[in-house]
Amino acid sequence: MAASLAAASLNRILALVERHAYLLLKSWPRLLSMAYYPTVTMILWAFVTVYLRPTNNFLADAPGLFIGAVLLWDILFRGQLGVSLTFFEEMYSRNLGNLFVSPLRAWELIAGQLLLSLLRTLIGVGAACAFAWLLFNYSIFSLGLPLIAFFVNLIVCGWAIGLAVSGMVLRWGLGAEELAWAAVFLLAPVSGVYYPIAVLPGWLQVIAHLIPTSYVFDGMRALLLDHTFRTDLFTQALALNGVFMIVGIALYMWAIGYARKHGLLLQMGE
Amino acid sequence: MSAIIAPLSAAVIEVRELRKSYRQVGAVRGISFDVARGATTALLGGNGAGKTTTLSMLLGVLTPTSGTIRILGEDMLRHRYRVLPRINFTSPYVDLPKRLTVGENLRVYARLYGVEASRRRVDEVAEELDLGDLLNRPYGNLSAGQRTRVSLAKALLNHPEVLLLDEPTASLDPDVGDRMRTLLEDYQRRSGCTMLLASHNMGEVERMCDEVIMLRAGLVVDQGSPAALRERYGRGNMDEVFLDIARERNGAEDAPSASDRTERSVS
Numbered sequence: 001m002a003a004s005l006a007a008a009s010l011n012r013i014l015a016l017v018e019r020h021a022y023l024l025l026k027s028w029p030r031l032l033s034m035a036y037y038p039t040v041t042m043i044l045w046a047f048v049t050v051y052l053r054p055t056n057n058f059l060a061d062a063p064g065l066f067i068g069a070v071l072l073w074d075i076l077f078r079g080q081l082g083v084s085l086t087f088f089e090e091m092y093s094r095n096l097g098n099l100f101v102s103p104l105r106a107w108e109l110i111a112g113q114l115l116l117s118l119l120r121t122l123i124g125v126g127a128a129c130a131f132a133w134l135l136f137n138y139s140i141f142s143l144g145l146p147l148i149a150f151f152v153n154l155i156v157c158g159w160a161i162g163l164a165v166s167g168m169v170l171r172w173g174l175g176a177e178e179l180a181w182a183a184v185f186l187l188a189p190v191s192g193v194y195y196p197i198a199v200l201p202g203w204l205q206v207i208a209h210l211i212p213t214s215y216v217f218d219g220m221r222a223l224l225l226d227h228t229f230r231t232d233l234f235t236q237a238l239a240l241n242g243v244f245m246i247v248g249i250a251l252y253m254w255a256i257g258y259a260r261k262h263g264l265l266l267q268m269g270e
Numbered sequence: 271m272s273a274i275i276a277p278l279s280a281a282v283i284e285v286r287e288l289r290k291s292y293r294q295v296g297a298v299r300g301i302s303f304d305v306a307r308g309a310t311t312a313l314l315g316g317n318g319a320g321k322t323t324t325l326s327m328l329l330g331v332l333t334p335t336s337g338t339i340r341i342l343g344e345d346m347l348r349h350r351y352r353v354l355p356r357i358n359f360t361s362p363y364v365d366l367p368k369r370l371t372v373g374e375n376l377r378v379y380a381r382l383y384g385v386e387a388s389r390r391r392v393d394e395v396a397e398e399l400d401l402g403d404l405l406n407r408p409y410g411n412l413s414a415g416q417r418t419r420v421s422l423a424k425a426l427l428n429h430p431e432v433l434l435l436d437e438p439t440a441s442l443d444p445d446v447g448d449r450m451r452t453l454l455e456d457y458q459r460r461s462g463c464t465m466l467l468a469s470h471n472m473g474e475v476e477r478m479c480d481e482v483i484m485l486r487a488g489l490v491v492d493q494g495s496p497a498a499l500r501e502r503y504g505r506g507n508m509d510e511v512f513l514d515i516a517r518e519r520n521g522a523e524d525a526p527s528a529s530d531r532t533e534r535s536v537s
Contacts (some may be wrong), residue, residue, distance in 0.1 A: 008384050015381035019367065022374045089367070097364030098424070101329045102382045103355045257333075262292070263323070265331040266363045 016112030035127030079158025082117025167255030288337035315485030368410025
């Protein structure tokens, strides 16, 4: 009984994935745009590295510092966009009503969004990684196994933000759509993507220590400069991500409840 | 598919004292009604009477302020997911993804509803609704009539025991509208499905419905078969009955109150 219920759940999650796969696979502009921005940003930082490396000790020791940072940052950004855009697609196409009267549960919708985000991230960041290797002879896999730890923490943080943004758009309508593009960038200054958070003013450092991504990028620098994987930073990021995920899911579920209470599910759309 | 002919007997939809208020405004103000198994029942009323609000609550996409809804014997507010696989709906207020083809949309929804042998079922439904030539066309490129047929195809994929139809033939020309009604009647004959529809088309109501529930300002103001209502109001057709009730004339102001209606529908 439990096995058949689980199989039915998985089937519904895969139905959502199938729906978005149809959309992605038949639209080369969508596929291209998923790879385009991470690749162009990577190229930009790679040339900054080429320019600064002869005069900079850090970059001489760790030439992948900026390229690795920008690729890891895109895991967070693509992870968040993947969750939000999947939801927005349903709103744009006025399909939310159909989904919410189907047997698809809210948690299955979330699982589908996360799975699609993973696919979008792998496509987008994967292309940028390939170009980094082809054009600049830099392989993100040179980070070794810690790459998995960084990836997990960054994508989970992106998921949490993506779910919170989806909830806010469900609550306030597509007018709040800009949040999808802006939300992650709020974290950028305090994440220490390209610099240690020690350079921030004291009060910003306090905020930075509440953000899981700051530990990930500190961990990346420790790995590249000191050749050490800091498990303390990894576990701190993981713990904070747990809190972020709980808050993200709670906000999303609250927004779905609000939408049910106020009759928004059949009205949402362009 | 084998024919399942069910007798008009026990209520499949039971609504009791259903209310929905937005702040102080009552959109639905304590309505009660039953829909018998295999029956086709219409919710009629002017704009803002509470038809779509009622259907939305029955579907579980709108939380009632109070009241109970039982569909197929299950409490819809507590066990929505036991019921949703067994019902379906169409509404002009929702759409299907426009960039997906008709076939892709139907396959996705067949999977969402856990339909067995889903590809075969999609082909069956496409044949029944004459959609064979449209399966490879993007949904967004279809005419309004074609979209309505696809929407109905989506609604029939899971062999629903209950169909909730919000203005099923709105914006269709008379020819396509007539074909839609024929399709729905055929499906009901074959499956014994129970249908509750909100409509402004009185011809449709007279043709299809065994029972009519008249709503005004969120209340049930009258109820009966189309023939009984015509007789009660001394009118030759449902258009005139509708106007009498909507404009509270010709005795309609004396129509039974919501509480009277509850007693009648329960008894």
